[in-house]
Amino acid sequence: MKPWQKGLDLDYLIAQTKRFSHYNSFSLSPFSEVKKNNIPDMLLNDTFRCIDDVCVFTQRTVKMPSNINMYQNVCFGQKMKDDVVIENLSFENFDRGQLFVEYLNDIKQPTWIETWTEDEPTNAILKSSNAKKIGTKISTFAELKDYWFLDVASFFGGRDHPVVPDYEFYNLAKLKLNSSLIEPLVNSIRTKLNILPEFINHYSNYNKGKSWSAISLRGYRPEPEFMTKPSEMNNKWKEENKDLQFEMQDTTLYKEFPEVRELVSMLNAEEIHRIRFMKLSKGQGELQRHTDLVDEDSGIANGKLMRIHFPIVTNENVLFNSWRVTGEKQTEHMKTGEAWFLDTRKPHRAINGGEEDRTHLVIDVVANESVRSLL
DSSP states (O other): OOGGGTTOOHHHHHHHHHTTHHHHTTOOSTTTSOOTTTHHHHHHTTOEEEETTTEEEEEEEOSSOEEEEEETTEEEEEEOTTOEEEEEEEESOGGGTHHHHHHHHTOOSOEEEEEETTOHHHHHHHHTSSOEEEEEEEOTTSOEEEEEEEOOOOTTOSOOOOOOOGGGGOOEEEOOOOHHHHHHHHHHHHHTGGGSOOOEEOOOTTEETTOEEEEEEEESSSSTTOOOOGGGSOHHHHHHTTTSOOOOEEOTTGGGOHHHHHHHHTTTOSOEEEEEEEEEOTTTEEEEEEOOTTOTTBSSSTTSEEEEEEEEEOOTTEEEEEEOTTSOEEEEOOOTTOOEEEOTTSOEEEEEOSSSOEEEEEEEEEOOHHHHTTO
16 A cells, blocks of 8 residues: 555545546646545545545635635635635536525535636526526646636625736737738738748747747847747756846847838837747647746736737638637638737637748737727
8 A cells, every 4th residue: 555545545545546546637737636635635535535336526615815826916815814725526316406505505604616707508407506607717737727606695795706807818819900901011021031040930939830830020139040938937947047147139130121120010019028039830839738837027007918819821721719808719811911819818829720830020019008909
């Protein structure tokens, strides 16, 4: 018997883990999945709960208040001391889901219930209860989790929750720009792509088959081949490059593309950060579902970095997916002559199913009301 089993039979632990199969089917990371190694602690800490053969979950009581953030510092809820929190909710029998609703109604403390946003049958049961969906949390692994709150009436009334600004709910949106002004600039850029040096493979873990690459017009070094954002890199990389100076600047290649400056001027931005040509290889080149939450600067609020795409070379089989906080997958084909905002903090994916490499001009601009007015 292994020490982690803590005296519990392995077959029993495996059987209990299988009860979380429905919950685990939505997990995109090793940290959210319930494994057999987790079961002993659940049992010994008295957080494991089950309702007959209907569902299993964990339940705990909050000891210290904490915010619930959509991402970064965008708060939509607060767990208060003595609140109940129900997590890892996995149904085995949805037809008897009302038993879980009755269980909730018997709890006498304010209660938070976490569910996967894309778990429609579980959320249908929550909708039939008195719990109210307060917001959605997005993980660095591109997971979406809904947070439901079951209030307890008191003399002072119900609990108020922070209000998230409307602009935080944009995912993938075409900018209100004149395509007749964009198209000739894009056409001119396209004729000069052959002067670009070899694109550099992007360091993203989600770069499937090394099909995503880039070259810089503006970045943290003068070399076009340097398209890295130092703050995103791990400590090993930072130690290896500690003697280099990093500051925002035009690369030696930018002067060859004055058309890009004209496109930038259309964005109403007071400050520009990185500008890159980004290529996605033909024949099912793919950037897998992910978020860019590792970049703490990304966002849409004032001072954050908004990402804008100008398609330069594309085909009808290049598709972008972006997942809304409702769990709905938005699918778009960005055409030449258009400009698009992509909120990279939300789960997104790109695939090139065509027979020609896709090249986009990607510009990071500092957000303000003027830039947001283009959405």
